[in-house]
Each structure stands twice: as C-alpha cells, then as structure tokens.
Amino acid sequence: MRFLFVHQNCPGQFKYLAPALAAEGHEVVFISQKNKPTPAGVKKVEYEPHRKVTPKIHPYLAGTEAAVLNAQAVARTGFALRQKGFMPDAMIGNPGWGETLFLKDVWPEAPLISLSEFYYNGLGSDVGFDAEFSTGPDAVLRARARSAQHLLAIEAADLAYSPTEWQRAQFPKAYQDKIRVIHDGIDVEQIQPDATARFRLPGGSELSRSDEVLTYVSRNLEPYRGFHSFMRALPAILEARLDAQVVVVGGDEVSYGGRPKEGGCWREVMQAEVGPLPDRVHFTGRIPYRDYLSLLQVSSVHVYLTYPFVLSWSMLEAMAAGAFVLGSATPPVEEVIEDGVNGWLVPFFDADAIAARVSDALALRKDVDAIRSAARETVVSRFALADCLGKQKALIESAVQAK
Structure with a gap:
C-alpha cells in the first residue's frame, strides 16, 4: 500500500x-x-x-x-x-x-x-x-x-x-x-535500567548510580515545563542535600509560551533570580540522545513539571529507564503517575513543597526500588x-x- x-x-x-x-x-x-x-x-x-x-x-x-x-x-x-x-x-x-x-x-x-x-x-x-x-x-x-x-x-x-x-x-x-x-x-527495549551506566559531565568527571544525582530535562528551559518552579526550589534542595549533583538538560529557545519580557532566556532570568549556584549544578544545554539515556539511568531523582498540556516523552522515558520520578500534580501527569506507587507527585507552584519533597526523595533514593520497578512496568504495560x-x-x- x-x-x-x-x-x-x-x-x-x-x-x-x-x-x-x-x-x-x-x-x-x-x-x-x-x-x-x-x-x-x-x-x-x-x-x-x-x-x-x-x-x-x-x-x-x-x-x-x-x-x-x-x-x-x-x-x-x-x-x-x-x-x-x-x-x-x-x-x-x-x-x-x-x-x-x-x-x-x-x-x-x-x-x-x-x-x-x-x-x-x-x-x-x-x-x-x-x-x-x-x-x-x-x-x-x-x-x-x-x-x-x-x-x-x-x-x-x-x-x-x-x-x-x-x-x-x-x-x-x-x-x-x-x-x-x-x-x-516508548522504545522500552532500548530504554532500560542500567546499573553500570555512566554520564560524563561537561567538565569531564563522571556520574554513576552510586552518586546522588538530581535531574531535570526539557527540550527548552521554560515555564510551560515548570523550569521557574524547579529553579526556585533548587537553593533549598542544595542546602539540604550537600552531596547532590544537579544536571539540567535543555536549550535556551522557546518551544511553548513566550520569551521573558525583560529579554534574554529563561535560564538567565531564573539564575539571576535565585542567585549564584554552586559548581555542582550543571547546565548542559541539549545533549545527544545516548547521553540523555545514560543520564536517566544514573538519575537518583528525576523532576518533571508541566502545565496542563501535552505530556512529554521524557517523563515516560525516565520511567522506562527505571528513574524515580517526581511529577507535577497536573494533568496528564496524574493520568500516569500514582503518588507513592510508581512515582511521587509534587505541587507545580509551591517551591518550598517541591524542595522538601525532592530532598526527601534524594534521602530515600536507595530505598525506592519498588517505585522504580513500578514506574517501568507502567510504561511497559501501557506505552x-x-x-x-x-x-x-x-x-x-x-x-x-x-x-
């Protein structure tokens, strides 16, 4: 045909x-x-x-x-x-x-x-x-x-x-x-958990599953995908988790919504708002797909925030990779993640609550294998x-x- x-x-x-x-x-x-x-x-x-x-x-x-x-x-x-x-x-x-x-x-x-x-x-x-x-x-x-x-x-x-x-x-x-x-x-045959995965940081050092790694991924860093809420929660997370490495993946263009009224990009605007960040916060820009998958595989906690809008492949790919996902309590995320079963849900706008929930998740990262397994099973069975x-x-x- x-x-x-x-x-x-x-x-x-x-x-x-x-x-x-x-x-x-x-x-x-x-x-x-x-x-x-x-x-x-x-x-x-x-x-x-x-x-x-x-x-x-x-x-x-x-x-x-x-x-x-x-x-x-x-x-x-x-x-x-x-x-x-x-x-x-x-x-x-x-x-x-x-x-x-x-x-x-x-x-x-x-x-x-x-x-x-x-x-x-x-x-x-x-x-x-x-x-x-x-x-x-x-x-x-x-x-x-x-x-x-x-x-x-x-x-x-x-x-x-x-x-x-x-x-x-x-x-x-x-x-x-x-x-x-x-x-x-979602290609669940290609995207699988890998305990031996390594992710190379821009400076050349590597992260593995033994490290405490907080990840955030979006095609572009912008409010539609909760970048502003994530950034506002970040200082408190860093204060609570002194060993956490934070990897933020995404470009400086606009996929949805508009550019900042004051000019520049949302990454620059939010960095100016929250102030200086330690060198354990890594903004990578966009990265090759294979590196992106390795990052999901070493992630201790993956944050996915979104307006009520199109559900990103990245959240489901993170779950397929066995990541411990903290998603915003917004549709259609709630259609996939059941709080406490295959991930955790966090309020989209409440930076303090996001920080507390992420910090708790990082502290429990070695004790949530059941949630990681349930996350992957959700994607395998439905997507x-x-x-x-x-x-x-x-x-x-x-x-x-x-x-």
Whole structure:
C-alpha cells in the first residue's frame, strides 16, 4: 500500500510509525519542510510556504495565517504528486501547523488520520494556569481563535488519535468519538535500567548510580515545563542535600509560551533570580540522545513539571529507564503517575513543597526500588512501542477498509 505522512518537522511523532510501515514493504512518502531528517525507507518531499505571515496582521490570526500558508504549500506539493500518479491509501498527519487542512481536497478518496495532539481552550488547560505569566482575558480570546485550524482539521479527518485521555478530552465533545487514545510509543527495549551506566559531565568527571544525582530535562528551559518552579526550589534542595549533583538538560529557545519580557532566556532570568549556584549544578544545554539515556539511568531523582498540556516523552522515558520520578500534580501527569506507587507527585507552584519533597526523595533514593520497578512496568504495560505501533497500524487498517 501507499501511505502519506505530513509533519513540518519530519519525522516528528511519526519517527517509529513511518519507517515501520516502510520496512513492511509499503511505499511511504513524507511531506515536510526543508532540511529535516529522512527516516529509513521513506521518501521525503519538501515544501516551503511561498511567503511569511502578513506584517501587523491581527495577533489572533497570525497563527491561523501561518497554518493556511503551510497547508497551501502542502496542497500544491500534493497536487504535483497526484499528477505524477501518487494516490495514497491513507494519509496521516499532525495538524498542529495547519498542514493537513487541504489534504482531503487533494485526495478526497483517501482516508485522513489526524494525530490530535492538543486543542486550545481558554479554560481548564494551559491558558491562565500560571497567573505569573497570564495575559488576562486576551489569552482566552486568542485560544479560541487559535483552535480554528484544529477544529477544521478534526472535521476533515476520517479518524484521529491522541496520546492520552486528557489530551483527547480537550477536543469538543462532538468530535471525541472520532478520536482514539493511542500513544506514540516508548522504545522500552532500548530504554532500560542500567546499573553500570555512566554520564560524563561537561567538565569531564563522571556520574554513576552510586552518586546522588538530581535531574531535570526539557527540550527548552521554560515555564510551560515548570523550569521557574524547579529553579526556585533548587537553593533549598542544595542546602539540604550537600552531596547532590544537579544536571539540567535543555536549550535556551522557546518551544511553548513566550520569551521573558525583560529579554534574554529563561535560564538567565531564573539564575539571576535565585542567585549564584554552586559548581555542582550543571547546565548542559541539549545533549545527544545516548547521553540523555545514560543520564536517566544514573538519575537518583528525576523532576518533571508541566502545565496542563501535552505530556512529554521524557517523563515516560525516565520511567522506562527505571528513574524515580517526581511529577507535577497536573494533568496528564496524574493520568500516569500514582503518588507513592510508581512515582511521587509534587505541587507545580509551591517551591518550598517541591524542595522538601525532592530532598526527601534524594534521602530515600536507595530505598525506592519498588517505585522504580513500578514506574517501568507502567510504561511497559501501557506505552510500549510495539503495542502502540500495533494500535496505530490497526487504526490505519480500519480507515483503509472503511473507505
């Protein structure tokens, strides 16, 4: 069969699914923006919007126009593929950047499956959650406008899937029956506990499981992932745990939300707020994936904080590596971590409570094997890659059979 994938940052959430289908002998074409990786066995076709967003357009509509520009470029690429005879049996895409909007207009005969990752609501999720950075009623209005492309996308889709129950529940009730809950999958065969793991610090020294290691990981260090709460708790943690080595992984760009009003990056802002930190606090920036896994394997305590938003792979990967995870008591973390069973939950905003809980966890790090084992078992039983791929393929098959 022939399958079409669409994601502006190839392979995105399809890093496993697209090459898995190609490995089975299917023809897999992936439409993406320029200079992105090409998965094994996949033919990548690049697109580029013909212009940028209109300067000084109404701020509520900037994202929508960007989505339409992306969708238009993808549609033009699709028409060119169709003229060459490419007719997909199914189309799979992430509508977050608008790219799937016109796929059914290019190939009306082909079923469209949407990865419905998130729907923006003015109440009950990320918007207004953090009063410190809230823009007031304007944010609520912007969220409704921002969801226009997601509403069009779920309307056009024949079937859809979402990584967690909570993420599915953010979509309008009228469309929830169309959305299955299927996670992208965690490679639990590759990601396993390793008592012999070593992590090399930027200065050259190594950490192992015998060291007291506190870890925090995010693609970028920013409030959406609780970086400000973590940093505010850090001085008290360091005072209570004099031997703790703290490794903070993440870039200085912005994945979600905005940049600091005062300029710079959130790491600089928070370092200025909390003051000088000892040399046992290590900011590594982004690191290679293999090093990241080694860090999770040597971690004594791993902190994962997030707004009510998309659940990061990193939390599940940490659990798969047998880490002792302290997650924020926010959805969808609470959908995965049961306090005291497979991890601990901490209040997102309470720096003092986070510091106390982390310090207690570090003190107990050698006595929580049951929690570490339960954390891995949770991921193996609910998020294992092989199982998730099977569910994704079954969803595609049902869409093909129904056309």
